[in-house]
Amino acid sequence: MSQSILRRPLCMLAAALMVLPMLMMPVSPASAEGTKEDKIAERSVIDQKLEDLRIELNDVNTELAETYLALAETELLIPQAQEDLELAQAELEEAREDDRIVGERLTTAQKEEQRLSGEVEEGKEEVERSGGELATVALTAYKGGGIPNPSTIYLGNQSPQDAVDRSMNYRITMASQGTRLDTLRTDQVVTENSAERLTAVREEIKQLKIDAEKAVERTKTAEEVASQAKIDLDALYETQKTQRDTLEEQKTKYEGDTTTLETRSTTLDGEIEKLAQQEREKEERAQREREKQSSSGSGSSGGGGSSSSSADTGGGWIYPVNARLNSNFGWRVHPIYGTRKLHAGVDFPVACGVPVGATHSGRVIARTYNSGAGNKIILSHGIHNGRLITSSYHHLQGYAQPVGAQVSAGTTVGYVGTSGSSTGCHLHFEIHEDGNAVNPGKYL
Numbered sequence: 001m002s003q004s005i006l007r008r009p010l011c012m013l014a015a016a017l018m019v020l021p022m023l024m025m026p027v028s029p030a031s032a033e034g035t036k037e038d039k040i041a042e043r044s045v046i047d048q049k050l051e052d053l054r055i056e057l058n059d060v061n062t063e064l065a066e067t068y069l070a071l072a073e074t075e076l077l078i079p080q081a082q083e084d085l086e087l088a089q090a091e092l093e094e095a096r097e098d099d100r101i102v103g104e105r106l107t108t109a110q111k112e113e114q115r116l117s118g119e120v121e122e123g124k125e126e127v128e129r130s131g132g133e134l135a136t137v138a139l140t141a142y143k144g145g146g147i148p149n150p151s152t153i154y155l156g157n158q159s160p161q162d163a164v165d166r167s168m169n170y171r172i173t174m175a176s177q178g179t180r181l182d183t184l185r186t187d188q189v190v191t192e193n194s195a196e197r198l199t200a201v202r203e204e205i206k207q208l209k210i211d212a213e214k215a216v217e218r219t220k221t222a223e224e225v226a227s228q229a230k231i232d233l234d235a236l237y238e239t240q241k242t243q244r245d246t247l248e249e250q251k252t253k254y255e256g257d258t259t260t261l262e263t264r265s266t267t268l269d270g271e272i273e274k275l276a277q278q279e280r281e282k283e284e285r286a287q288r289e290r291e292k293q294s295s296s297g298s299g300s301s302g303g304g305g306s307s308s309s310s311a312d313t314g315g316g317w318i319y320p321v322n323a324r325l326n327s328n329f330g331w332r333v334h335p336i337y338g339t340r341k342l343h344a345g346v347d348f349p350v351a352c353g354v355p356v357g358a359t360h361s362g363r364v365i366a367r368t369y370n371s372g373a374g375n376k377i378i379l380s381h382g383i384h385n386g387r388l389i390t391s392s393y394h395h396l397q398g399y400a401q402p403v404g405a406q407v408s409a410g411t412t413v414g415y416v417g418t419s420g421s422s423t424g425c426h427l428h429f430e431i432h433e434d435g436n437a438v439n440p441g442k443y444l
Contacts, residue, residue: 273435374420
């Protein structure tokens with residue numbers, strides 16, 4: 001048997017073993033950390049969506065709103081739970097495949113071990129047999145009955161032909177012993193190589209058994225994870241069904257509340273329109289007084305006028321709070337009842353108690369309360385392009401300025417709350433031109 005043939009199975013096995021550690025490689029800490037960060041980011045997105053939705057439910061009964069939000073959260077979690085199950089099932093399949101591959105390689109290695117063991121034993125027996133024969137020849141020669149001395153071959157011959165025959169026999173005998181010696185040396189080398197390969201295979205088998213144990217453990221873990229992912233997803237579906245049934249019951253229970261959700265066909269706010277008219281009249285009176293004093297040469301400034309007339313609405317507007325916008329100005333469909341309603345301002349989701357700043361210089365003209373807006377403070381910013389500009393801040397926890405106070409942009413006028421028709425801490429902010437709500441984006 002040639003050495004190349006002996007080495008081929010071993011080389012194939014070694015190549016397979018080089019691939020195995022890559023298949024069995026555990027998740028690196030960096031990868032695990034990445035997965036953790038992804039989960040945190042996913043939860044953050046869900047929380048933000050729920051926060052936005054909560055603000056949209058301002059006009060809804062608290063019990064009904066909480067039921068709807070619970071259902072919304074469940075439905076937001078379901079896609080991730082489905083993905084978790086799919087990933088767990090894929091990991092289980094991969095673990096099972098790795099387990100199968102390791103098993104096959106272990107079987108191959110064990111067969112190789114058995115074959116090499118037999119080859120080594122046969123080689124030892126052949127070496128011992130050949131060595132024994134050579135030892136016998138050497139011993140016979142030592143005693144004088146072995147190979148003739150070359151100098152005696154031609155002595156005592158009966159004829160020249162006899163000398164030739166004896167010479168030929170001598171050469172054949174010596175050649176035979178030399179060949180046997182070469183064979184013995186070759187057998188010894190082959191046996192030693194086989195023994196070395198056998199040792200290597202046994203080391204490989206030892207490592208494969210360790211890898212097989214790891215593959216079994218990985219498969220077991222993957223089965224547990226996949227099983228739990230299936231349980232979690234099934235639980236979410238069951239919760240979703242229960243929450244949907246409860247929501248339908250509560251929609252019927254509170255259907256009378258839909259009167260507060262009727263479609264508004266105008267952006268006009270009657271309360272602010274009235275205040276704007278009063279402010280306009282003050283502005284006009286102050287202007288007439290200034291003109292009268294100017295024409296009479298008095299040079300004094302009218303004391304009763306509002307300094308808000310000097311407000312420059314062409315610039316200098318700022319956000320009332322440092323937060324993102326989550327609900328823009330415009331028409332929207334109610335998430336529960338499907339009714340269409342104008343959202344006359346913008347919302348800022350922010351914690352209760354956070355200071356609310358004036359978006360522009362102006363004067364506090366009203367502090368009011370109603371069941372919808374809750375605590376509301378209204379600022380006048382003077383006349384611009386023939387219209388009186390006002391800003392209003394809703395659902396406040398409390399006020400920071402009295403009526404009549406002159407404020408600059410950024411001056412605290414109140415504190416974020418959840419008063420009135422509100423299901424969570426946030427600031428609802430509106431801007432009006434002569435009492436008509438306009439998109440705050442036009443100014444901010």
